[in-house]
Amino acid sequence: MPSTWKFVDRPEEVHSTLLDMNDGADWRTSSEDFNISPPPVNRSLVRNALIDGGILTAASYDLRELQFTVRLHGETEAQRVSQLKAFEKELAKPANLLMYQSQLHDRPVFFRTLRSDSFELDTQFVPGSVWQIKASIAAEPYAIGIRRDLAPIAVANDPAAVTNPTRFDIQGIVGDGPTPAFVRIDDLGDETTIVLAQRTINNPTALTNWVQAESGTMGVDTATFNAPATFSGTPNRGTRTTFATNNLVSRRITVTVPTASSSEALRGRYRVFVRASVDAAADDSTFLMRWERFGPAFAPGPTVTVTIPNGEFRLVDLGILEVPTATTAPSSIGYSALPPGFVDEELAIHASRIAGTGALDLDYVYLMPADERLCSVQQVRANGFLILDGPNDSTYGMAAGSTPFGLVRTIDNGGGLVPRIGGLPMLVPGVSNRWYLLTSRALSDTRTVEISYWPRWLDVATA
Structure with missing residues (x-):
């Protein structure tokens, strides 16, 4: 049974509650029919009479269904109608965040839900007192955890350098699956190109x-x-x-x-x-x-x-x-x-x-x-920072004095486009993530790389 089950505005410890469906008073989420099982897997299989069984050529998680029962304990029918309308409003949003935390875990996860209208309403569950909603909400395959900010890394542009020579290792990534990284690199200057790649397979440190x-x-x-x-x-x-x-x-x-x-x-x-x-x-x-x-x-x-x-x-x-x-x-x-x-x-x-x-x-x-992820990004014009926004699969400049998750978050739209070729890096839990970074700047150049990520979880956050 969840101790927390509510719609919120952002996946952070400090957030605004949009609708708390388990406040212990007017809203109560039941342990009955509560189901946040992992999503089904889509498989591409090759089968024919020439081989036994089949060959798996591709597999990925499908969308998931979050199933739960919530009871409306408003004192009057007008209050229960108001509760129902608040519930319908959250379900009708094209995208939303549903925060979940079980009684057995101290870290929440946030399901990224999609517009849904699948629920059953029983206005006579307790006649004249309690209404019941049995809901099924579509959501993305993974829930996300609270953002983790890694320590800044200074990367040398000389492969013969002693410390972080055009590469660095990222350890201790948590989660149940690879997650897109949010990367901030200090200003590269006009017409500078970076090439960023990752390797997590085939013993990369060797x-x-x-x-x-x-x-x-x-x-x-x-x-x-x-x-x-x-x-x-x-x-x-x-x-x-x-x-x-x-x-x-x-x-x-x-x-x-x-x-x-x-x-x-x-x-x-x-x-x-x-x-x-x-x-x-x-x-x-x-x-x-x-x-x-x-x-x-x-x-x-x-x-x-x-x-x-x-x-x-x-x-x-x-x-x-x-x-x-x-x-x-x-x-x-x-x-x-x-x-x-x-x-x-x-x-x-x-x-x-x-x-x-x-x-x-x-x-x-x-x-x-x-063989995994490699991208080439050009900073057309000098700005405060170059941003590789993995969750949004986009690249852009951020003006000096801005911080991506602070009060001032000014995108440097005056700096023009930030063209990119290739896929932005992912962080893989449970292994050593080796990243490689080359720039077209001088050999003596050093770039400061700041990385954040939201762990991906199938159900509960274990770390």
């Missing part, structure tokens, strides 16, 4: 997803050089391709990436980025670039065109790479539930110059995990 360009094998017209402090590494070094003898799309460097301390962590889908520059003494130059897997599983990637202004850096997106590249591998060995391991493979970067006279300087090769 993975090394990047490599310094100078650590590889040099190809045609390419050599290492002593680079300025704008390059990653200690000492700062990079590779320079002059195109002096060969301007075809040819192999310029070969590196081994990704690598891992446990070989099952190599498996995955990655988006290949190369941090590239043109010397300040040259002119703006345009290049054709691509990646190549070679050896037993020769596989070239897409060819992209990139123009790099002199003295500037670009994060060049070379498309998707699969590991293993050209092998069908099971998710586990036999029925053992043990994941397969994989061997390191070499990755080559090809390049050709099609305009300008500048040499191509490479800093590092970075494989951004893309």
Whole structure:
């Protein structure tokens, strides 16, 4: 039986009650027929006469039905009519929040309900004294808990940094299922792009997803050089391709990436980025670039065109790479539930110059995990903060001096749109959530990332 069963205005400890259906006086929710069972599962199955049973290809939770009985104890019939109208008003809203807390738990949950009109009214339950309503309300699959705010995290834009080097780990997420994150990042400045990804599978903490360009094998017209402090590494070094003898799309460097301390962590889908520059003494130059897997599983990637202004850096997106590249591998060995391991493979970067006279300087090769969630967001114009609003699946700027959940919540609509490609990150309970963050800003840049989330629960909050 619920100790709290009421419609409220927001899913917070401090909220306004819209309709309390269990106040112990005029409203009383009965323990009879009270049902908040988990939602049914929608399954996509492939069945035919060629296989025993069937193959599950997809599954997700359906909407749920909250079933309960509430009794109206208004002293007069006019008061009971007024109660009924208040109840109908809450059910008629396109979306609402129904707060539930059992007698056995000290944390509430909030069901996000949908417009419903399914209820039975008995005006003679106790003639002349009590009316009874048996209701069934549609709701989203998960209830949400009270918002959790994580400690701010300072993320370095240099993958060789000592602390949070373009990645960080989030532990201790609670709930019964993955939940969208609300992310606030301090101002990136005009025309800045961020790439944000997550990985929670295949032992992500064992993975090394990047490599310094100078650590590889040099190809045609390419050599290492002593680079300025704008390059990653200690000492700062990079590779320079002059195109002096060969301007075809040819192999310029070969590196081994990704690598891992446990070989099952190599498996995955990655988006290949190369941090590239043109010397300040040259002119703006345009290049054709691509990646190549070679050896037993020769596989070239897409060819992209990139123009790099002199003295500037670009994060060049070379498309998707699969590991293993050209092998069908099971998710586990036999029925053992043990994941397969994989061997390191070499990755080559090809390049050709099609305009300008500048040499191509490479800093590092970075494989951004893309098998779960990955998004690219551009901040068109400087503002106070960049917001990745997972619950609303949207991105926008927030003006300086604003706080997302405080008294001043000004969206910087004057800053224009905040274009985005890809899916915003989710937080997965019970595992280590590793997030990766690259920006097009200077290597020395550090971004402060603030994350909030509302845990998702199937019935009651256990933490």
